[in-house]
Amino acid sequence: MITMKDIIREGHPILRETAQPVAFPLSEEDITLGQKMLEFLENSQDPVKAEELALRGGVGLAAPQLAIPKRIIAVLIPSNDPEKPEPVVREVLYNPKIVSHSVQEACLGDGEGCLSVDRDVPGYVIRPARITVAYTNAAGESKKMRFKNYSAIVLQHEVDHLNGIMFYDHINTDNPFALRPDVLVIE
Numbered sequence: 001m002i003t004m005k006d007i008i009r010e011g012h013p014i015l016r017e018t019a020q021p022v023a024f025p026l027s028e029e030d031i032t033l034g035q036k037m038l039e040f041l042e043n044s045q046d047p048v049k050a051e052e053l054a055l056r057g058g059v060g061l062a063a064p065q066l067a068i069p070k071r072i073i074a075v076l077i078p079s080n081d082p083e084k085p086e087p088v089v090r091e092v093l094y095n096p097k098i099v100s101h102s103v104q105e106a107c108l109g110d111g112e113g114c115l116s117v118d119r120d121v122p123g124y125v126i127r128p129a130r131i132t133v134a135y136t137n138a139a140g141e142s143k144k145m146r147f148k149n150y151s152a153i154v155l156q157h158e159v160d161h162l163n164g165i166m167f168y169d170h171i172n173t174d175n176p177f178a179l180r181p182d183v184l185v186i187e
């Protein structure tokens with residue numbers, strides 16, 4: 001299974017590469033990889049397993065973070081409604097592409113972090129608040145899914161990894177917490 005030792009850290013060249021699209025039909029290898037990426041996220045969100053395996057919590061993971069320059073991401077966004085325990089998003093996306101986005105922007109109030117970055121980089125990472133992503137799922141079906149707010153931020157962080165972009169590339173170096181009035185701050 002995937003653990004922190006499999007995740008490359010900033011400075012590794014693959015994190016700055018553009019990842020390659022995967023071919024269809026998906027190979028067993030690419031299907032298995034997607035499943036293992038989701039399993040990592042599930043383990044990382046399980047307090048007992050995360051402790052046992054010394055995993056940092058994660059809601060998303062991109063194949064380049066495993067030194068695999070392929071356009072594959074996994075996202076596991078837990079529900080925050082105890083009435084509905086089902087995850088908001090639990091998906092492996094092959095060749096994801098942001099096909100449209102809102103003018104309105106948003107950012108996480110706590111800023112962003114990254115499993116490939118072993119340091120805090122303070123500042124707002126301002127991104128479109130709503131996006132539409134076209135992708136292929138593990139069954140080989142073409143999908144189009146809309147994301148907003150927290151989920152949209154997570155998806156964009158992961159798609160950035162496929163294009164060699166790190167979250168801190170977006171932070172305003174002059175004033176990391178500069179905010180235009182219409183930017184939605186997500187707590």
Ligand SMILES: Cc1nc(NNC(=O)[C@H](CC2CCCC2)CN(O)CO)c(F)c(N2CCN3CCOC[C@@H]3C2)n1
Pocket residue numbers: 044045046056057058059060061062065078111112113114115116153154155157158161
């Ligand atoms: C926001 C958050 N980021 C966590 N980590 N960073 C990541 O996921 C990186 C990707 C995220 C960083 C900002 C946007 C995308 C990984 N990245 O580098 C992949 O490219 C968390 F772990 C986390 N949560 C909230 C939900 N909680 C449920 C219970 O388990 C703990 C978990 C903690 N929220």
Ligand code: NI
Pocket residue numbers: 113114115116157161
């Ligand atoms: Ni990351």
